Amino acid sequence: MASHLLLMRHAKSSWDDSGLSDHERPLNKRGRRASGLVARTLVARGYAPDVIWSSDAARTLETAKRLIRIIPGAQTVHHNPALYHASANTMLTIMQRESEPGGRLMIMAHNPGMAELYNLITGHYHRFPTGACAVFKRIGKAPWHDPQSWRVVDMVLPRDLEAE
Template identity: 30%
Template sequence: MTDHERPLAERGRMDAPKAGRRLTDTGLSFDLALCSTAARTRETWKLAVQEFPHRPKTVYEERIYEASPGELIAVLNETPDDVRNVLLIGHNPGVQALADILTGAADGDVRERMGDRGFPTAAFAVLSFPGRWKSLEPGAATLRDYWAPTD
């Protein structure tokens, strides 16, 4: 079995619905979910989205698998302007590096928690960005929230 086809571990199966509930608790409504084509991210998304009040449009994107932060920014830059909130379901180390790069040197408790825990399976960061998706670049976002299953 290749890494791309590796299934989600039991811990991930337990944590994904918790992440879905916690994302729902943020009050955000997602317009679009961009999900890696890897088996474990597809399964994570399938379990998490069941907790959402409404399912956003989902695009399974091959480029997210093993992507660098720059490659992830390029994928996000293609998001249409009418899409307000995007959920990216991807992999480490790229996703954690992306959150670090987009939010720059932001301080505070949320940044500290994210740095201490990293991005275990089902963890998420909520970033805000006031511009158009095609202008998303390093340092342009603000880290608003972070959650890991150990919280």
């Protein structure tokens, strides 16, 4: 049974190569640094994901791979093209269709969908900057894909980590 749900927006991407499509853009230097900071923070706080479901965009895959290099025991990254610019409802539909993973699941995708899903679960607006990771803990016995199944317990923001 999933104990935690982590929603993470990809880290900061590069706009240096105007010939690349949005889907192909890699991380920039700041994004690469932020990925490591977030990964180390998730490990230190006991929220490191066991499984990552990622959009197939270059910047999300690169963010996920950088996390996996740092997180001990992270199992795998599942690339899902449907997560590319997915809405909150699309992400919930994906969760409903997939079998419930054990442990801590991270969904890595894009805005505005990540902010929409955070808002749907919490009932509160929160800007979801690049590299942000919201951590939710499972509550009650509702189905895991039900937004009422989760309570926010932490919000990891790269800009706060850089200041530490």
